[in-house]
Every structure is written in C-alpha cells, then in structure tokens.
Amino acid sequence: MRIGYGFDSHAFKPGVPLILGGLPVPHTEGLAGHSDGDVLLHAITDALLGAVSAGDIGTFFPPTDDRWKGADSALFVRTALEEIATAGYRIVNLDSVLILHRPKIVPIAGEIRASVADILGIPSRNVGIKAKTPEGLNQDGVAVAHVTVLLEEIGEPEPLKTMTAEIEDPAELEVVVRSLVDEPHDMRRLGRKPPFDTDDLT
Numbered sequence: 001m002r003i004g005y006g007f008d009s010h011a012f013k014p015g016v017p018l019i020l021g022g023l024p025v026p027h028t029e030g031l032a033g034h035s036d037g038d039v040l041l042h043a044i045t046d047a048l049l050g051a052v053s054a055g056d057i058g059t060f061f062p063p064t065d066d067r068w069k070g071a072d073s074a075l076f077v078r079t080a081l082e083e084i085a086t087a088g089y090r091i092v093n094l095d096s097v098l099i100l101h102r103p104k105i106v107p108i109a110g111e112i113r114a115s116v117a118d119i120l121g122i123p124s125r126n127v128g129i130k131a132k133t134p135e136g137l138n139q140d141g142v143a144v145a146h147v148t149v150l151l152e153e154i155g156e157p158e159p160l161k162t163m164t165a166e167i168e169d170p171a172e173l174e175v176v177v178r179s180l181v182d183e184p185h186d187m188r189r190l191g192r193k194p195p196f197d198t199d200d201l202t
C-alpha cells in the first residue's frame with residue numbers, strides 16, 4: 001500500500017471557463033492558470049505522483065513550457081496514472097476537499113465525482129468530493145484543493161495450484177473426476193471472490 005497527498009490553489013479570474021475535476025461548471029469566473037486551471041485535477045496529479053515518489057506536476061509539465069498553455073488537465077492525470085502503473089500500483093480510493101466560496105459544490109458534486117472517476121478509470125464509489133468555504137482565511141478569490149489517494153500493489157496473478165491424491169479403486173477416480181468437471185463450484189465457499197461476475201456466465 002502507498003498513500004499520496006496533493007494540494008493546489010488557483011485565483012479566480014473573469015473571462016475564463018471554470019473547470020473542476022474535468023467538468024465545465026457554469027459560473028461568472030474561471031480559474032487562472034498556465035493550463036486550464038483545473039485545481040482539483042492538479043491536486044489529484046500531485047497525490048498520485050507523490051504516492052510513488054515520482055516528483056510533482058511541475059517536474060513533468062513545467063509552467064514555462066508553451067506546450068501546456070491552456071492544456072486539458074486530464075492529460076496530467078493520465079501521465080500520473082502511467083507513473084503509478086509503471087511502479088506496479090493501482091488506485092484503491094481517492095478523497096478530496098475543495099475550498100472556495102462559490103460556486104456551491106454539493107449540488108454538482110455527483111457530476112464532478114463521475115468526471116473524476118471517468119478520468120481515473122475507477123468506479124465513482126471510490127472517489128470522494130467534499131467542499132468547504134474558506135471561513136476566516138481571507139481567501140475569497142481563490143479555489144484550493146486537497147487530495148489524498150490510497151494505492152495498492154497490482155501484484156502477480158496467483159500460480160495455479162495442483163492437487164495430488166491416491167485412489168485405490170478406479171471407480172472412485174471416475175467419481176472424483178466427474179465431481180470436478182461436472183459440478184458447479186462456488187468459490188465463495190472457499191472464502192475467495194471469483195475474478196468475474198458468475199451471473200454473467202452462459
């Protein structure tokens with residue numbers, strides 16, 4: 001298991017679109033940045049890179065490089081996903097806190113969650129989206145994102161197990177082979193989930 005943490009902040013600016021977690025959000029202002037200013041995806045990128053000690057967003061995508069001007073921040077996340085896969089890990093779950101006065105996040109949290117889950121290639125149930133207003137912080141014109149992520153090792157598939165048995169009566173062999181081949185086997189009884197949905201079997 002590995003844990004990662006990411007943080008980012010961007011100032012609100014009139015005349016640019018607001019994008020949060022890859023979702024375009026109708027609002028009076030957007031977030032200033034060299035890229036599309038998606039504060040949540042930047043914090044996610046840093047959480048993923050940090051979990052495998054692979055540096056941070058700026059080491060991969062320097063703000064001095066014109067290639068990333070106006071870039072879709074999903075590109076940064078995809079690169080971080082490649083880094084964690086190369087290191088042998090995949091995401092267990094991710095949690096986040098957005099800190100901003102407006103817009104209100106709760107009414108659109110489901111859409112942001114679905115967008116983030118889609119970019120990460122994980123189910124929505126493994127993505128947490130929360131929000132707070134920056135009360136007492138004197139940060140009215142700013143959006144802040146904090147993200148934590150938990151990774152697990154992808155791991156090698158378990159080697160096939162072999163069984164040996166001594167049978168004296170050849171008729172008994174027939175019974176044992178038939179029971180192995182013909183009868184349905186419920187793997188849940190062995191305490192392990194099958195790697196597929198048994199209802200899908202035809």
Ligand SMILES: Nc1ccn([C@@H]2O[C@H](COP(=O)(O)O)[C@@H](O)[C@H]2O)c(=O)n1
Nearest residue numbers: 100101102103104105106107131132133
């Ligand atoms: N931009 C925001 C900020 C907050 N919320 C929701 O309001 C709750 C109360 O926030 P406080 O910071 O005032 O304690 C918060 O837990 C969120 O549910 C929001 O939706 N969008």
Ligand SMILES: C[C@@]1(CO)OP(=O)(O)OP(=O)(O)OC[C@H]1O
Nearest residue numbers: 033034035042057058061063068
């Ligand atoms: C994403 C990059 C690169 O375009 O720039 P910004 O969009 O300004 O975002 P920030 O989180 O300030 O810094 C990371 C940079 O690498």
